Amino acid sequence: GQNIDQPTEMTATEGAIVQINCTYQTSGFNGLFWYQQHAGEAPTFLSYNVLDGLEEKGRFSSFLSRSKGYSYLLLKELQMKDSASYLCAAPHRGSTLGRLYFGRGTQLTVWP
Amino acid sequence: EAGVVQSPRYKIIEKKQPVAFWCNPISGHNTLYWYRQNLGQGPELLIRYENEEAVDDSQLPKDRFSAERLKGVDSTLKIQPAELGDSAVYLCASSADNEQFFGPGTRLTVL
Numbered sequence: 001g002q003n004i005d006q007p008t009e010m011t012a013t014e015g016a017i018v019q020i021n022c023t024y025q026t027s028g029f030n031g032l033f034w035y036q037q038h039a040g041e042a043p044t045f046l047s048y049n050v051l052d053g054l055e056e057k058g059r060f061s062s063f064l065s066r067s068k069g070y071s072y073l074l075l076k077e078l079q080m081k082d083s084a085s086y087l088c089a090a091p092h093r094g095s096t097l098g099r100l101y102f103g104r105g106t107q108l109t110v111w112p
Numbered sequence: 113e114a115g116v117v118q119s120p121r122y123k124i125i126e127k128k129q130p131v132a133f134w135c136n137p138i139s140g141h142n143t144l145y146w147y148r149q150n151l152g153q154g155p156e157l158l159i160r161y162e163n164e165e166a167v168d169d170s171q172l173p174k175d176r177f178s179a180e181r182l183k184g185v186d187s188t189l190k191i192q193p194a195e196l197g198d199s200a201v202y203l204c205a206s207s208a209d210n211e212q213f214f215g216p217g218t219r220l221t222v223l
Contacts, residue, residue: 042214087154102154
């Protein structure tokens with residue numbers, strides 16, 4: 001299976017930058033996903049990294065190092081609406097159409 | 113485009129009662145997933161369908177859980193009988209490629 005680890009909670013203030021780390025151990029690596037989940041809502045897709053490096057999408061960026069088994073999600077110019085749980089997920093045995101193994105999520109609280 | 117639809121959104125039952133959840137995936141998505149999410153945890157896969165075939169049900173507790181996707185579109189997940197530990201959010205997702213799209217989930221409370 002997969003072993004995915006991420007911090008349980010983080011806090012930050014509006015306008016700040018926060019980095020949410022994720023470490024993983026997978027069999028048959030084929031990319032790493034980040035999802036955002038607001039309380040009581042469905043997870044929504046944020047990013048998918050399959051190659052090493054940083055991918056930027058507006059205020060959100062995601063980084064991957066396959067050799068280190070490490071990824072992070074970078075959130076810039078934080079807004080109150082960014083308060084949510086951020087889930088790191090890896091596909092089972094490298095199949096992106098198969099099951100996703102999720103970390104337990106990092107609950108981010110953004111303060112005014 | 114309509115997203116993944118699930119019903120009901122909330123369900124409260126007593127233990128030992130049966131319960132069923134329904135999911136309508138995004139049109140054209142052949143792959144359908146049922147996940148269970150406990151409070152403070154990430155979703156865990158219960159079963160995955162490719163069209164009408166269950167291709168990964170290794171994590172489904174088959175003594176009390178069952179699922180079907182008869183025409184390769186809508187799917188139903190059933191629990192009979194429910195236990196206290198089944199209280200969770202049951203998420204349905206569908207995909208056509210890399211990205212899995214999740215429905216809003218059904219929050220089950222077993223009393």
